[in-house]
Amino acid sequence: MRLRSLALAALLSTTCFSTPAEAGPVIPFIQGVWVGLTTGAAAGAGISGAFAVGMNAGAWLVGGSFLSRVVVSIGMSALAQSLAPKPQMPSPPEIMANYAQDVSWQDRVYGRVRKGGPYALAAYSSASMTTPLGADNRRKRHYGVIIAAHSTLGPVQHYLDKWPVETDANGWVLTDPVLWRNPPAKSTDYHGSIRAYTGHSGQGADPVWRATFPEVSESDDFSGLSYAALSAARPSMEEFQNIYPGGREWAYAPVWDGCDTVYDPRTDSRSWSNNAALVIADVATWFGKEVDWDEVAAEADISDQLVTNRDGGTQRRWTINTVLRSDMTWEQVRAHLMMCCDAWFYERPDGKLGFKVGAYSAPTLTLTDEDFLSLSIRHKATGPDEVGSYALRYVEPARDWSGEVSGAIILNPLGDRSEEECNGVDSHNQAWRIIWRWAKAAQPEWQLSGTLKVIGYDCIGERFLRIRHAEAGIDCVVEVAMLSRNAGSHTFSIEAASVDPGDFDPDALALEPPRTLRATISEDRIVTAPGSLSGSVIEGTGGVAMIEYVWPAQPEDLRQQLRFRSPGAGIADWQMIDVGAGQSTQVLSALVDGQDYEAQIRNRTGGNRVSAWVPEAPLVLRAVANSVPPAAMQHFTGAAAGSSVGLAFIPPNDPVYAAARIWRATNSTSFDDAVHVGTEYGAPNLADEWSDPAPGVGDHSYWIEPLNGSGIAGSRSGPVTITII
Missing domain, CATH: 2.60.40.10 (Immunoglobulins)
Structure with a gap:
């Protein structure tokens, strides 16, 4: 019978979940538009291509009809203004978790992330493994963690629980306490191994698994899966808590460089990249979209531009380092990508997906009174109900890739605080630039909402517009938050907000706030050891060798552990005794008469933190069955x-x-x-x-x-x- 966990791996290696379902064109609407356009309005407006057949590509830009409209362009400011739902992404702890379930969605990994994943196998075996110091026949737990359902560049840093660890060429962990050095050196000092696989062609199941478990064979398809195979050996009871502080095998959540087949049109090559534009293009094509590679190249150049951070250093403008799960819809993914790099998406006339990363460009189109059927304007509001400050929760590599909150953008010290989240960002400067733009988009100087005439077709693909409206008395540059075509007519609804060019390139040296301070507080985690350990042979036992050990009374929140051994009595390894609460003595009985017994004691907390052993040199006592000396010679x-x-x-x-x-x-x-x-x-x-x-x-x-x-x-x-x- 094949292991259930292998069934999981086999399922994940199929394409069952490789392309999430998405809303297709709204057929009745498309037919209605097609009929309407045959009256000549299409030709008069210069409409052709995808637009002339109902702009069906726009239907998948946000998943179909949206309030009786088809959205043809949308940006991050639409999220900031609550015009579209914010992305719901798994948190760093969720991403780092290992979990076992029969069916799991695939993960796609872009850039550099720290993550765990579902188990591919989990089973015990006593089969021998060869460590650098020889054979190890102890019982071991073998388990595998799937990192990504595609080929990847591979691990950058292994983590077992919270420990960064290093391995040798064969995967044996060389970092304390997983490598438990207890002289003399021996094969059983090695407790863990990690063997990483990156999903390239010809990759099979882990050879150790195949040699250990008959159910695993070469026919099991692990090609295309990036995963790690691990083993965790059972140590002695004395060493267990030090090596496995969680009470079981370690959770595996490495730092891993993801997809290594990202296409770069500038070099006509595929490789690993976290360039925001290249990642967006790769994700879009995985969803079955078409992109214009010349446009992708231009946006990739913008993403690679160097910007200055608060410390005076430079970094690339936009990167994306994220995990996408195949149960996510295109709309959820698109919203996440917008958050990562202030991206703006639109429907191109040729039916392809167009996008622009966060950067300002001077508008080339001006809208006037004649272009609007209606226009409403809202000036920047102030008051106690307005959000006063904004911050972004992002992933901070310096904190073991856990979540961190950026310095806040303060608009009103008396207002409420809003925290957004984007786990595809891994630098404070990028997080700050995103939340800076978010704050400006959420509370712009002018917020406009209106209905455009047929000129709306010309606005598609234009992120920035100039609006000169004499009747409203406004002349400003705006960013289009959302542009959508109204059903059954040739009009467009527009949502826009005024912008300043400086919003897209703020001065980090002057404006970027300091990172959130995480002061290290000195914490006394040392567990106090018992003051002493003494012992004596118990007399009058009727021929049974017994020793009683005594130590000073200890605090109530501590428990004691006594260990003993006697090589002469055939007990070469330390034997551990957990002493009952409130005791300050322990009796060892049924000892081997005339043999020396070594003993030490230590304290243990409820959280399994322990003190040093006392005394440092073990107390040695000889077991005596009869302590009564005979009379003198006659x-x-x-x-x-x-x-x-x-x-x-x-x-x-x-x-x-x-x-x-x-x-x-x-x-x-x-x-x-x-x-x-x-x-x-x-x-x-x-x-x-x-x-x-x-x-x-x-x-x-x-x-x-x-x-x-x-x-x-x-x-x-x-x-x-x-x-x-």
Whole structure:
């Protein structure tokens, strides 16, 4: 049975969602216009081409009929004036998330973004993987994250949770704590791997997946998908919280350079680009639109123009770095693109989509009283209900690509604040220039709304117009916010706002506000360690080795963790004990008699932050099953036998007696000079002897001490001195 997650990947690699549905031409309206134009008005007005068949391309400019009108040009100022809906785009946290679901919309990635994506696979396996230090047979979670449903340039910076990490050529993560360096170096120090794929031709499923899971085969189609295959190995319990602070495998949200097939007509080539005009053209053609490539080239040049920012540096005028999901309609995408670069869209006479990025050009067409059927004018309003300041929420790379708010454009310090959002912008200067234009468009000096005669055809494609209306007493340059053809007639509705050329090229050195201040507050996140750890062997246990550890009472909001190990008892790795609330002691029982046990303690918070281990050098105690020493020897003597020494002794009449430990010092009667030379096992109250063969010429002093079964010594007897000649 094929993995469900693979079914997801296979589904995403199809074209099921590659072209979102869009509203087609409004047929009854088109037929009506066609009939009307046959009366001769079309010829008289010089109307031909797409316009003569009902301007059907305008129907898809905003998705069809809009209040009984067909919109033929629209700009960002229409959004600022609430003439069209604002785009609703996923927030940076939503874009960075990893999620599992049976069906997911495709993501298209343009420019440089930080994003996550849906899982392509998620499964556990104990299959061996070869790390730089050898085989690792631990249990691992394998998972994959789909970044884009097309080829891309590839990752710029890997992120696991909030950690930027680096990898070697084979994808093994080399950054602490994912690479957990616990001397001596070993294969199990490596806990994570990342293998990135960019969706180019011939790309198959990840080789590690194919080797690990029989359900994954070469027939699984991963071509055209940009994705990453990851593994997360299970560490020891002691290391788990440090390596996986979230309690599970890391979320993967890398910084990734997106689409690498963006066409540039200036060089007749395809490559990665975040040039705003080139991105708009690529998106439009993906939606099935046609563009004029000469116009695209001109707008691309404008996008590449250098502008000065507040710091005195320069940057390109307009870039777009964004994620588009295939459930978005063209209208939603178009509104988002307008927000990214102050773009203005219109329907060209040849039926192609025309657009202009944010820049001012002197108007070439003047409208007078004779061109209007009606005109209403609204002068700039002021008052407590007006918005006083505007700011734009954008993506700030310096803050790990999270959302940030630009400095505000303040029109009235007493007014309300409005925050707009555009997650396709990743520089403060560009965000400021956009919100500057937004503020000027939302509260222009003059706002005009009217009905144009047939001259409206000449206004199509004209972003800026001069209006000289004697009766209204107005003479100003305006930007067309929206131009639409009224159904059933040859008139046009126009919404426009007065502009100043400086609105499109504000002086950043003088006007750009500082970035939002994010002061770093010193925070004491150090968890205090227990002051000490002591321990003792518990006596009178009836032959069971037990140790009790004791530490000072700790604050109520902290819990303690005690760890211990004993290589001699076969416990080479640290074993962790979570101590109960309010305890200041812990007993270890069923220990191996006579073996040394190391122990340390630390504090842990409810958020799993931990202190240092105490003491730094582990406390070492020997496990003792019987702590009662035997009585002293009843008799102890010795004699020379040639070059050897024979010792005779009678053990105590004590049931705990198990053996005798014998010490010797040569040419000295001080025990400080003695060394252990033998142990003789025997029974209580039963005469015994021990021979020391050829200790050498000299005076040899001997001591003897009785031992119980746990090696606890009783009173020492001696010295008995024997001379060997």
